[in-house]
Amino acid sequence: MSTPDSNAILAGRVVEAIRSVIGTAPAALHEPRFNGNEWIYLKECLDSTFVSSVGKFVDRFESDLAAFTGARHAVAVVNGTAALHIAFMLAGVEPDDEVLVPALTFAATANAVAYCRAHPHFVDSTARNLGVDAEKLRNYLQENTEQRLGCCINRHSGRVIRALVPMHTFGHPGDLDALLAVSRDFNITLVEDAAESLGSYYHGRHTGTFGRMGTLSFNGNKTITTGGGGAILTNDSELARRAKHLTTTAKLPHAWEYRHDEIAYNYRLPNLNAALGCAQLEQLPDMLAAKRELFLRYKDAFKNVSGLRLVEEPANCVSNYWLQTIELAERDATLRDCLLTATNEQKVMTRPVWTLMSELPHFDSEPRMDLSCVEDLAQRLINIPSSPHLVAATS
Amino acid sequence: MSTPDSNAILAGRVVEAIRSVIGTAPAALHEPRFNGNEWIYLKECLDSTFVSSVGKFVDRFESDLAAFTGARHAVAVVNGTAALHIAFMLAGVEPDDEVLVPALTFAATANAVAYCRAHPHFVDSTARNLGVDAEKLRNYLQENTEQRLGCCINRHSGRVIRALVPMHTFGHPGDLDALLAVSRDFNITLVEDAAESLGSYYHGRHTGTFGRMGTLSFNGNKTITTGGGGAILTNDSELARRAKHLTTTAKLPHAWEYRHDEIAYNYRLPNLNAALGCAQLEQLPDMLAAKRELFLRYKDAFKNVSGLRLVEEPANCVSNYWLQTIELAERDATLRDCLLTATNEQKVMTRPVWTLMSELPHFDSEPRMDLSCVEDLAQRLINIPSSPHLVAATS
Numbered sequence: 001m002s003t004p005d006s007n008a009i010l011a012g013r014v015v016e017a018i019r020s021v022i023g024t025a026p027a028a029l030h031e032p033r034f035n036g037n038e039w040i041y042l043k044e045c046l047d048s049t050f051v052s053s054v055g056k057f058v059d060r061f062e063s064d065l066a067a068f069t070g071a072r073h074a075v076a077v078v079n080g081t082a083a084l085h086i087a088f089m090l091a092g093v094e095p096d097d098e099v100l101v102p103a104l105t106f107a108a109t110a111n112a113v114a115y116c117r118a119h120p121h122f123v124d125s126t127a128r129n130l131g132v133d134a135e136k137l138r139n140y141l142q143e144n145t146e147q148r149l150g151c152c153i154n155r156h157s158g159r160v161i162r163a164l165v166p167m168h169t170f171g172h173p174g175d176l177d178a179l180l181a182v183s184r185d186f187n188i189t190l191v192e193d194a195a196e197s198l199g200s201y202y203h204g205r206h207t208g209t210f211g212r213m214g215t216l217s218f219n220g221n222k223t224i225t226t227g228g229g230g231a232i233l234t235n236d237s238e239l240a241r242r243a244k245h246l247t248t249t250a251k252l253p254h255a256w257e258y259r260h261d262e263i264a265y266n267y268r269l270p271n272l273n274a275a276l277g278c279a280q281l282e283q284l285p286d287m288l289a290a291k292r293e294l295f296l297r298y299k300d301a302f303k304n305v306s307g308l309r310l311v312e313e314p315a316n317c318v319s320n321y322w323l324q325t326i327e328l329a330e331r332d333a334t335l336r337d338c339l340l341t342a343t344n345e346q347k348v349m350t351r352p353v354w355t356l357m358s359e360l361p362h363f364d365s366e367p368r369m370d371l372s373c374v375e376d377l378a379q380r381l382i383n384i385p386s387s388p389h390l391v392a393a394t395s
Numbered sequence: 396m397s398t399p400d401s402n403a404i405l406a407g408r409v410v411e412a413i414r415s416v417i418g419t420a421p422a423a424l425h426e427p428r429f430n431g432n433e434w435i436y437l438k439e440c441l442d443s444t445f446v447s448s449v450g451k452f453v454d455r456f457e458s459d460l461a462a463f464t465g466a467r468h469a470v471a472v473v474n475g476t477a478a479l480h481i482a483f484m485l486a487g488v489e490p491d492d493e494v495l496v497p498a499l500t501f502a503a504t505a506n507a508v509a510y511c512r513a514h515p516h517f518v519d520s521t522a523r524n525l526g527v528d529a530e531k532l533r534n535y536l537q538e539n540t541e542q543r544l545g546c547c548i549n550r551h552s553g554r555v556i557r558a559l560v561p562m563h564t565f566g567h568p569g570d571l572d573a574l575l576a577v578s579r580d581f582n583i584t585l586v587e588d589a590a591e592s593l594g595s596y597y598h599g600r601h602t603g604t605f606g607r608m609g610t611l612s613f614n615g616n617k618t619i620t621t622g623g624g625g626a627i628l629t630n631d632s633e634l635a636r637r638a639k640h641l642t643t644t645a646k647l648p649h650a651w652e653y654r655h656d657e658i659a660y661n662y663r664l665p666n667l668n669a670a671l672g673c674a675q676l677e678q679l680p681d682m683l684a685a686k687r688e689l690f691l692r693y694k695d696a697f698k699n700v701s702g703l704r705l706v707e708e709p710a711n712c713v714s715n716y717w718l719q720t721i722e723l724a725e726r727d728a729t730l731r732d733c734l735l736t737a738t739n740e741q742k743v744m745t746r747p748v749w750t751l752m753s754e755l756p757h758f759d760s761e762p763r764m765d766l767s768c769v770e771d772l773a774q775r776l777i778n779i780p781s782s783p784h785l786v787a788a789t790s
Binding site: 249 | 433434441445473474512654749757
């Protein structure tokens, strides 16, 4: 049991441990750096006048992403939320369907379900990798669903459970083999929310390439950034073609005619943003190495701080260590908040996990399984400064 | 009546007239130029590391837009389509409502209605300014709607007609006084699609500031560009606050907590794109002057080409002359297509108007008034090269 005094002592030790790694300057949670060809490519982009919805950097960014991840196709879009929206549409999510999403995720995952006029159905995560608990999910589906005409039906709501969307939390790959087996056994399409896991591998293969589709994000706080941006990964050429069509207003190709053949979206990534992305992607291997080194240094610094552990990549996986994460030993909200206050007051930015989706008022009436593990975890996880350039600060 | 021979002769004269104004180099329909502070601001943006969803250029772009248009508030968003979507939501457009949109518009206007799960209801335009025919609309509403509980009800569908969305075609302001009167008399909220009319004024006041909200676009083909971008204009502080909240994932402000209070969107304009916008906006007065000069030169060049006229700004209005437009004298599709072929073959890019929304297969079953004027017009309008820098080519 923690007391105000023991809380303050632990908070002091945590600040000290972090400072020993990153130095004394104020530190954000995750900041980008532009030390490569960003400048050159942006200039090239301006000089070409192609800053908008088509251009060579969009094409190159897509093929570079495919090459890096090993996905057959990458379709660049305006942000990760848009990528999820279109991936769900192409996974066949229809109005009044349900989509299994972790309660522990950023709002975009659940919002994109709502854009399809479907219902997020919240599932629990495991402390092992902070991702969907495949075994608990399997048991839950066994008890609460039935198969009808090749669809998985929620016995309580009568609705089709169309898709399962594991999210690779803070870059740590989820249990993809077990999740794929659930997906197969219950006829639920797997779509990976890989927004946080560019550069993370499960059994040697890049996250986001296991599901029918995977989605990436290049928001400013991600490992690499395009300002705002995202992508859909898939190995299916027809899905890739459809994703491109739906994200580019469904305009039919023609020298001058403007004709569209379905209701669609303006989710194009501007060439200007893709130019930034191409330069950032060139530096990704170095950033990943620096983020891994940062993890090792934190691990060393925290080894004598009792009452917490640093979250490590799962067995047989490579994590990009997007956000370094402390897990407090015992559930105690006063300890967590004391730590958050102490660190942020000293300009060491830290953050708890997102408010669980299941606890947001607008998702109050959405279905959910028992969420006891993630409800406990949410009180005990804290993200600490994770920018790759922090390694340079003291080396 | 045109014949193949007379078509070819007219096509030759049109190419010659255009060439006499813009010179012999290939010409796109509308291309941006970056001759101001674009470079400096982009560099500043990279150096600050704030390239993403917040930053000083976003704030500045919003206040510069408000200052330029005279709107009390401008909320920057990721593109014009997103601006329309949110403006319709805030105008109270609900599932199964109808929204009056011109058949003559870009797909985004009608698509954004569909995003709200409402029905576009297509209305005719007048040849006078290519915008919604207010008098015809008034008569149509008189005959086909009734008032019930302060709402305008379509007698045939039984649905509420919630909003009216005039679009200022190619930059020419529509009949705003008459449209505002229709809006008032029939209890239909006016939202202006001003995507094409930045720098266009109706009776001395900037377009997009007459309706409850107005929307702008900064796509690559617009008068100024941010790569991709848009904005919502409004004089209502509460609507502006709501627009900001709904376009920024409805996150509640807090030092570290991540909590959202409604289903919302990731429609933020990245700071990188706003930096480009700030530099472009500084050059807008010069661009507008050049576009006006281009119009005058075209007018002079076409004065001896019989069988067509150049579309001019309406009385008491100032048009930005976004896209210069030829109107052919007689309806004859073979003449139009002959002209399009001849010009595009010679690298003078021209384009007919968009396929009318009412003729797209996915809007087949949506309601519409008699569209005879716009169906005729659509066969007779051709856009010709309109970039401001074309003025420099021969001066």
